[in-house]
Amino acid sequence: MMQRRDLLSHFSLGCFGSLASLPALATQPPALWLANPYQGNEELSDYWVSEKFDGIRGYWDGRQLLSRSGKTLNPPTWFVQAWPKQPFEGELWAGLGQFEQAASVIQQKQAPDSSWRAMRFMVFDANTSPQAFTDRIVRYQSLVKQIGKPWVQAVPQSKVPSHAALKAILSKTVQADGEGLVLHRGSSLYQSGRNSDVLKFKSHEDAEAKVIALESGQGKHAQRLGALMVETPQGMRFKLGTGFTDAQRENPPAVGQWVTYSYRGLTDKGVPRFASFVRIRPAVER
Incomplete structure (x- = not known):
């Protein structure tokens, strides 16, 4: 597995700021x-x-x-x-x-x-x-x-x-x-x-999952991200290996972050079919 990088450096796509700059949490989420x-x-x-x-x-x-x-x-x-x-x-x-x-x-x-x-x-x-x-x-x-x-x-x-x-x-x-x-x-x-x-x-379905591990790539993706191992809120684990730009493979999401992925239906075992990375889910939505 690829060594985990500094969480703060992967907190967002581009630059979403540090943990200190995140909006404050209200009493409870709106219904x-x-x-x-x-x-x-x-x-x-x-x-x-x-x-x-x-x-x-x-x-x-x-x-x-x-x-x-x-x-x-x-x-x-x-x-x-x-x-x-x-x-x-x-x-x-x-x-x-x-x-x-x-x-x-x-x-x-x-x-x-x-x-x-x-x-x-x-x-x-x-x-x-x-x-x-x-x-x-x-x-x-x-x-x-x-x-x-x-x-x-x-x-x-x-x-x-x-x-x-x-x-x-x-x-x-x-x-x-x-x-x-x-x-x-x-x-x-x-x-x-x-x-x-x-x-x-939508033209495709999408959902969110938590990054639990980073897998290093091979061939043209050697020395950078090959795939993310993710886990859904229901406990299903699978890999996301497509949908990344070169910049995202060089600077991938960190373990612990949530990502949005697209997919086209589920297998008989409930695994998303043709799952592809879309983006990091902004911390403000979690």
């Missing part, structure tokens, strides 16, 4: 909904469809901005100026294909204003009352209009007539470097946890 995978047999007339933005999920609790894991984020005062006391949530997004940039900005205690001015908060829900999602769309659109800042935007929602049309929208989204789609049941009340009222539709 947010989580999406299940789209299956293709749903009654589409029940769902609203929107783009899935590839950023960092943020939750405004009425006084501060939190990550999904409950860490207090540190946007500049002007970024959240005039935000209402009602809770709403969205995606802190830096643009198509700019996930690493978004993660880098958010994980700094005091990122430059110029970096934050490239960010958008894409609002997609407002869990202010026991309303159905169709009514909450109107609510979050109203909140965004009330805020009146160009960096706070309401995520558009639309109805899609068929599964074939949905797949065409996904294809167009992915070709434009988008991440995928989200389907939200219009009649559903806000509820935390993973359920089929909210679905994610």
